Amino acid sequence: ILNVEQSPQSLHVQEGDSTNFTCSFPSSNFYALHWYRWETAKSPEALFVMTLNGDEKKKGRISATLNTKEGYSYLYIKGSQPEDSATYLCALYGGSQGNLIFGKGTKLSVKP
Amino acid sequence: DVKVTQSSRYLVKRTGEKVFLECVQDMDHENMFWYRQDPGLGLRLIYFSYDVKMKEKGDIPEGYSVSREKKERFSLILESASTNQTSMYLCASSFTGAGANVLTFGAGSRLTVL
Numbered sequence: 001i002l003n004v005e006q007s008p009q010s011l012h013v014q015e016g017d018s019t020n021f022t023c024s025f026p027s028s029n030f031y032a033l034h035w036y037r038w039e040t041a042k043s044p045e046a047l048f049v050m051t052l053n054g055d056e057k058k059k060g061r062i063s064a065t066l067n068t069k070e071g072y073s074y075l076y077i078k079g080s081q082p083e084d085s086a087t088y089l090c091a092l093y094g095g096s097q098g099n100l101i102f103g104k105g106t107k108l109s110v111k112p
Numbered sequence: 113d114v115k116v117t118q119s120s121r122y123l124v125k126r127t128g129e130k131v132f133l134e135c136v137q138d139m140d141h142e143n144m145f146w147y148r149q150d151p152g153l154g155l156r157l158i159y160f161s162y163d164v165k166m167k168e169k170g171d172i173p174e175g176y177s178v179s180r181e182k183k184e185r186f187s188l189i190l191e192s193a194s195t196n197q198t199s200m201y202l203c204a205s206s207f208t209g210a211g212a213n214v215l216t217f218g219a220g221s222r223l224t225v226l
Contacts, residue, residue: 034214043116043217044202089155093213100213102147104154 002029004092006103013080014111020076021106023090027071032093034100035064035075039086080110115139118203118218125225131190133221135203143206144186145215146178148199155202161186162208193225
């Protein structure tokens with residue numbers, strides 16, 4: 001059974017702090033790596049889809065990197081804001097239609 | 113602008129009742145999914161469907177069934193609800209092929225079984 005690990009499980013930061021968290025996955029079963037943001041009372045929304053080793057994607061203050069050889073991805077948030085408070089999910093896509101394996105998420109709380 | 117709609121945000125049912133959770137998407141996606149989310153366990157796949165009348169078991173299908181009679185609609189059925197099925201249920205859809213199966217989620221249905 002494929003296992004996707006996310007760390008830390010939760011994170012509390014002050015507004016303005018920069019932060020990062022990790023997604024680890026088995027490098028032998030890689031097709032794509034997804035990051036989703038799930039705000040309370042809303043639907044999870046896709047942030048990034050990463051497919052190539054060395055990929056780096058950016059959306060505003062949020063960026064992500066990918067290392068498929070060692071099986072990890074980092075998500076960075078620069079200058080965290082209260083509206084960044086959410087659970088961040090990563091998911092490994094193994095290439096078949098139903099095969100999207102989610103990690104348990106990192107819950108980020110940003111205090112004003 | 114809602115693209116994946118789940119019929120009920122909150123439901124309270126009694127043990128043994130039959131429960132239907134409905135999901136409709138307006139993006140003409142081939143694939144549809146039902147997940148449940150529980151604290152400390154993350155999102156777990158119950159069933160998915162890649163075409164009308166097709167269904168595949170996910171990681172935790174026991175106690176559930178699904179129906180996909182039309183492309184846009186995917187229903188999750190709890191034949192006899194039990195308390196351990198109290199959870200948040202998320203429906204999602206995606207295209208096949210290019211895009212690496214990026215999911216569009218509904219808002220979720222929080223089911224409580226008493």
